[in-house]
Amino acid sequence: MNLQANFEQIPLKEYAERAYLDYSMYVVLDRALPFVGDGLKPVQRRIVYAMSELGLAASAKPKKSARTIGDVIGKFHPHGDSSCYEAMVLMAQPFSYRYPLVDGQGNFGSPDDPKSFAAMRYTESKLSPIAEALLGELGHGTVDWVPNFDGTMDEPSWLPARVPHVLLNGSMGIAVGMATDIPPHNLREVVTACIRLLDEPDATVADLCEHVLGPDYPTEAEIITPRKELLAIYTTGNGSLRARAVYRVEDGNVVITALPHQVSPSKILEQIAAQMRAKKLPMIEDLRDESDHENPIRLVVVPRSNRVDVEEMMQHLFATTDLEKSFRVNLNMIGLDGRPQVKDLRRILSEWLQFRTDTVTRRLQHRLAKVERRLHLLEGLRIAYLNLDEVIRIIRTEEEPKPVLMARFGLSEEQTDYILETRLRQLARLEEMKINGERDQLEEERARINVLLKSPTKLKGLIKQELNADAARYVDDRRSPLVQREVAQALDESALVASEPVTVVLSQKGWIRAAKGHDVDAEGLNYRDGDGLLAAVKARTTQQVAVIDSTGRSYSTAAHTLPSARGNGEPLTGRFTPPAGASFDALAAGDNDTRLILATDFGYGFVTRFEALTGRNKAGKQLLTLADGAKVLTPVITADPARDRIVVVTGEGHLLMFSVAELPELDKGKGNKLIDIPKKQMADGERVVGVAVVAEGKGEVTLYAGQRKLTLKWADLVEYGGNRATRGGVLPRGLRRVERIETTG
Structure with missing residues (x-):
């Protein structure tokens, strides 16, 4: 026995291709x-x-x-x-x-x-x-x-x-290689668009959109997509639209009463609560779900105070939660030709009207066939009434009355069967009158159906009449209001953080942390073994903190993201990627417009805006151009560059004060010479140990040299005044080994 005869041998590639295509067509046409x-x-x-x-x-x-x-x-x-x-x-x-x-x-x-x-x-x-x-x-x-x-x-x-259900409830589905996302629509709008297309077959999509204003979801959330974009969706059959929750203000609280389609209230609560736990919503104090049978959606958001801008708060929530949601639109469906296609609004309604016309035509033809069959039977019955005695005689005397009746009166087989099945009581005179009345009604109906079938205009009129009747029966008001609004934008991260004072502390080995308040003893904090304080700067949680490394590169991070000073902090190398061998040498904090003086111990510097120190790149950005062996000094703030004075001091006891206005304002670079250090002294190791800024006519600085310190008031500093890039004056003998300088007044 040859078993091979029971099998078809085809290449695996051909079989797999055929099987996959068959499956794809099944999913497209019979499922999705x-x-x-x-x-x-x-x-x-x-x-x-x-x-x-x-x-x-x-x-x-x-x-x-x-x-x-x-x-x-x-x-x-x-x-x-x-x-x-x-x-x-x-x-x-x-x-x-x-x-x-x-x-x-x-x-x-x-x-x-x-x-x-x-x-x-x-x-x-x-x-x-x-x-x-x-x-x-x-x-x-x-x-x-x-x-x-x-x-x-x-x-x-x-x-x-009888109605364009494909648009009324819409549809969602994923097939093989294609998908569909048809939004629901309002019955009244769709029906009036169909009637417009029946009256004006050349109506454009824009004409039909005068009736179909947009999708109509089961929820009362607003559709905020501009009308121009909605028209583009209905023209191409593709696009996206946005829906936004509806809210009102009650006693200072925000009450959300409607959510976008398929958005869960519990998910909204979870999204807002997650931001609150992450301290990203300082303007919100509480969140409640007061939904019940009478109020299916009632979410209450309690602002922290009456000074909170509710509109601004809600814009942020719209942007960061599903209170505002985007919906994909893909008008993909199986057409009258049995093929899937993305259709525009006019094509959808045209095909549905063709489907409806064919359906009504088939219904009329079906009814006409029934009417004509009934008339045919009634005609045979009428012949029997007119020849009743003869019919009875044939039925009584003939062994096979059916062929005799057909031959004698010219009846069809169907008419003859109907006569033979008629009951005796239906032979009464009254029944004959009923038959005549029924025949008249049916002939009138047949004439009316024939007129409809032969006249496209009258057929259109019937379709319009039935559409209007169904619309009147099932119609309701639009639920999704169309309100054109801009897409919500989230608030800047700094605007979501409560403005609180902090002291940012950087250790010698590059560990950073933030202590609450400005009255913090940075040196008294605990440090890891072998580590100690490098720099500390006063800041606010809404500000950025910048760090400069030994190569002159600057890195920045938000102050509120820094770890608490209760521990040792975290290494900056976890946040940034400095060049190999580089160390973090200086620390600064401020607002974008804060003016800083950046300087090196070689005696060069410039004024810059704090924004120049910030950036999102983990590798930082080149800020200072450093000569070989030069080190970055601690940046100092100048509140009024036009009037402030800069005090520069070297390790060999030379001090110079001059106007900050003599320095250029740069975004990056080497800067200009601050104080003159002769080559010989530079070779012997004389360096600038620090700079300070004092306001004109007031302020004081303190110099530290070992165990000794000297406070210079404005009157003392005036004696050291001069022009930029000069040598400056010499400090008293006991303070010629200055280690650092601080502004103390």
Whole structure:
């Protein structure tokens, strides 16, 4: 026996390609994308049809959801019961569907947790009233019927929707290589756009957007996308739009009353609370969820004080939480040609109107065939009445009366069968009158149907009339207001930090920390073994802190992010990546416009704005150009560069005071010479040990030389005044080995 005859041998590449394409087409056409005609995916269509077959109309008593799902998966949709039930639940959630197709009784989830619905054995369901707009014409010859998965019964290929359901409830789905994101719309707007297109077949997308103003979600959140962008979405079939929560101010508190579609209140609370824990929302004191049955969404945000700018606070929350959310729009659906395509608004409505025209035509033709068949039967019955005695005689005397009657009166087989099945009591005179009346009515109806079928104009009129009737029956007001607003921007990080005084401490080995307050004894803090104080600077938590390394590069970080002084801090090498072998030598803090004097011990310096020291690069940026062997001195602040004086002192006891205005203001570089140090003295090791700034006419500096110190007041400093780059005056003999200088007044 040759077993190979039972198998088809094909290359693996060809088999894999064919199998993947078959699967892709199945997912696209039979699972993920809706049909433009009824706007349903196959699982949704089968659920609605199965419920109608179970008699679960809007006026009927509901049945257990498990009964419905059992019928769906047993007869039409051989997939998992949980996924099928979830699809039904989605159609019953008023916060998920703009026009729910299922009326659910029991726990069908909540806006806070849409998937918290009870198991199907606990819930009951039936169709909602608007489902009639999908099913009402099902038995009128309007759809094609196909065998179900096992061939034991037929199911409809689509439902004869009387309204453009594809836009009303929208759809979301992920196929293979494509996806769909159709937002829901308002019934009245879509119907009026359809009527406009019927009246004006050449209407543009812009014309139709005079009626379809934008999506209409189940929630009352605002759609803030500009009208121009909405028009672009409907023109291309692609784009995105933004929805924003609605709030009002009550007794100084912010009350959020509506959230964007599919945004959970608990997630919003979690997002805001996380920022509060991270101390990124200093303007908020408390957060409460006061939602109840009467107020499905009521989130209360309590500002820290009445000085908080509520509008500014909410803009930040919009930008940093899902209170403002972007929605993808991708109008991808299966068209009348059976192919998936991204369609613009005009194409969608045109195809749906063609679908509706075909549906109404089939319905009329189906009814016309029934009317003509009934008239045909009534005509045979009328002949029998006119020849009643002869008909009775033939039936009584002939062994096979059927062919005799057909030959004698020219009847069809169908007419003859109907005559022979007529009961004796229907032969009364009154019945004859009823038959004549019915025939007249049917002939009038046949004439009316023929007029509709032969006149496209009258057919359009009928479609418009039915659209208006359905709109009047199911219409409601728009829920999502269209309010054009700018996209929210988050506040600057510094604006979210409470302004508090801190002292930033840098150790000799590059460990940094921040102690609360300005009255901190930096030298008295605990340091790691072999480490000690290098520099300390007063700052505020809203400011940046800059560090300069031994190569002249500057690095910056936010003061509020520094670790507490309770410990040893953290190494700067964890935040920055200085060049190999470089050490951190100087520390500064201030606002962007704060003026600083940067200097080196070789006696060069310049004035710069603090912003020049800041940057986001972990590798820092080159700030000072240093000669070989030069070191960076501690930067000093000058409040008024035009009037302030700079005091420069060298280690050999030379001191010079001159106007800060003599120094250039640079963003980077070497700067100009501050004080003259002759080459011989430079070679012998004389260096600038520090600079200080004093205000004109006041202020004092203190010099430290070993155990000795000297305080020079303004009157003393004037004696050392001179021009920039001169040698300056010589200090008293006991202070010619100066180690450092401080401004003390």
